[in-house]
Amino acid sequence: MLQIDRWKRILIVGLALLGLALAAPNLFYQRVEQHNDAVATIEKTGVETPELIAQRDGWPSWLPSGLVNLGLDLRGGAHLLGEVRVAEVYKSRMDSLWPEIRNALAAERQTIGSIRRLPAEDGVLKLEIGNADQMQRAVEIVRGFSDPITTLTGAGQQSLSILADGSTITVQLSDAEKEATDQRTVLQSLEIIRRRVDEVGTREPTIMQQGKDRILIQVPGIGSAEELKELIGTTAKLTFHSVIGVGSDPNARAQVGQIIVPDLEQEGLFYTLEESPVVTGDELVDAMPATDQNGQPAVDFRFNPSGARKFGDYTAANVGQPFAIVLDNEVVSAPNIRQAIRGGSGQISGAMDYDEANRLAVLLRAGALPAQMDFLEERTIGPELGQDSIDAGRLSAIVATVAVVAYMIASYGLFGVFASVSVIINVILILAVMSVLGATMTLPGIAGIVLTVGTAVDANVIIFERIREELRAGKKVVRAIGDGFSEAMSAIIDANVTTFIAAAVMFFMGSGPVKGFAVTMTIGLVTSVFTAIFLTRLMIVWWIERRKPQELVL
Missing domain, CATH: 3.30.70 (Alpha-Beta Plaits)
Incomplete structure (x- = not known):
């Protein structure tokens, strides 16, 4: 009953070795992360700088490069709670x-x-x-x-x-x-914020609606909450307006349907514009950083067909007249229309450096927020605090593992050693699965792993105690071990199914830290069943085949 076919042995060992290989990149986290970032940047831009090449070559491309993403509480980053002005x-x-x-x-x-x-x-x-x-x-x-x-x-x-x-x-x-409208506005804001955050290459952000008109934003790895606010809070609302007049009085009385807007570069200069824009940034399809005719930073933009048609018709009907390019209620430029612009493209230039041009392009590509946001709560979690959490989590995991290993060896001797090896490989397999899935590890997730270390031996304890009962009943060693595994199977399955149901409820009903705990718990359940039932059994079979024991003290 303890016989295991060769193909099964190869499969069990192969899965364990594959788990070791997939989890190994996490031992070289920074180097592999730089490699992944460099590869993604090169693929996106097509540009290979010496620095990017060095980072890409810092980890062999033929080795696995998947990593467990670190959550906000481990990596550090920014937390914002915003309210949309619907x-x-x-x-x-x-x-x-x-x-x-x-x-x-x-x-x-x-x-x-x-x-x-x-x-x-x-x-x-x-x-x-x-x-x-x-x-x-x-x-x-x-x-x-x-x-x-x-x-x-x-x-x-x-x-x-x-x-x-x-x-x-x-x-x-x-x-x-x-x-x-409120519902559409919040959902649109969610999507635009998500696109803006994704554009700057952050990892595993949490962006979700809270309540009727609030949005929770958590971005690991970003410098500060202020930096995140600059990225998200800017509306980047680009519009094109007819110019009615120019003056220096910001308090001049505008007629109904008109607005007074300051010039971005020239202080004290104000434009009176038609309030209804000719074209809006909603009709932009692309925006890229570029340089103007003087070699200065600029942003090239392109309209969709409807925007290009409206822009072309307006410029054709107003040759010789000025029109204003307005960005976030400031006039970026107000050139005279020299001829009809039918191509549907244009350029924004002015007082900006290359970083500002790139950020403006990102904001324009992502689209304008439909409404401003008020930030009700903001927190910055420094990387030092995140590292402290990692260190504390690592220490707790090591202490828990050592304590469990010591108990198992003290209670079951050599079989306790087999169980301890399975527990260690179980933790490695959890990290391997999370690396493949790109799952996010949070501090509660580490708690889930620590708990898994404790519960992973439950199956082994059930099996070993069942073997003891079979030995006390006078059965031979091989028969007792085989019956012990067979009789313990139903109890192991029942225990893990009930725990899986609880983890599933936490995942679907919970949020944030609760989900992180549920993810690691669920993965740990699957890997612990594999290591306890198959891996531990294989090690025992190898031992029996090698030693052929006539008696067993357990």
Whole structure:
């Protein structure tokens, strides 16, 4: 009953050796990490600098290079909790709706009379028509811009709330549309933040929604929370506007539908612009760092077909007129249109260095945040603290392993040695699987490994105690060992299945540290069953074949 086929022996030993090979890169963490970063940079840029080549060659390419990613609490990094200003989107929607409603009403000016936008709070569009007797027709035209809401909670409702009073029409988003807009805004912000963080090459960031309008951002390996805020908090909102006038008074009174924006480079210079942009950065498809005609840092950008068409039509109709390139409410440039620009591409240049040009390109490629974010909580975890956590986790794992090994050897002698070897290989296999999966190791994850070290011997204890019972019943050594493994199998499976269910619940229902613990716990369950049932059994079979014992004291 203890016979193990040759192919099974080869498979068991092969899996153990493969685990050793896959886990080995973690012993040379910094060197392998530099190798992986250099390979990724070379593949992305196609440029091989001497420094990148040296880092790439620092680890043989034919060896495994997978690593266990270190979480925020181990590597250090930044933690932010941001709140999205969803109300800003309401204002943006009304501002963009005004030109369309104005043009639609103007088409029936002879009937409706004059159309004028009145001052109103943010998120509200208030307009006045000249002929109050035609209010019903005007409301009908405005209602044409309202769409049915497709969400389950808003089914049967319209996107706009329209109120007529005398000669005044008040338009704003309906409550159902506001709720749907809030959800879209947060989800869009999540995706844009994720793209921005991924662009700068950080590892295993945690970006998730918390509550209705808050976003949790944890990025290991980044320098500080302030650096992360600069990357995420910048809207990088690029727009192109018609220029109405230029002046030096920032407090000049702008008419409804106009804005006053400062110049980025020249202090004291302010532009009066049409509030509704000709083209927005949402229609950008690419942005890359470059140099201008003077060899200075710049950013080349390219529009999608619709943006290129609008940009081309506008420049063709306004040759000789200035237009403003506005980035985050500052005029980057305001050149005169010399000819129609039909190619759909352009360049931003000015007071920036190469790092700023690269960052601006990253932000533009990722897209503009739909709304500003207020950071309610920010923390920076230094790499020294992360290293302290690693050292403490490593020490606890070593102490736990030594204690378990000592207990097993003291209790079961040579069989305790076999079990101890299995426990050590079990830990190695956990690291190997996490390296292959690219899983993230957190401090709770280390706790999961330490717990796995303790529970990994449970299967061996069950098997050894069962063997003792068989020996006390007078069975021969080989028969007792074989029956011990067979009879203990059901108890081992039951114990691990129940633990697996608990780990699965923690993974799917928990978040952050709880998930890290559940991941290592789940992987440890699988590897501990393999090492206890197959690897320990193989070592015992080798011992029996070599020594052929007639008696066994266990």
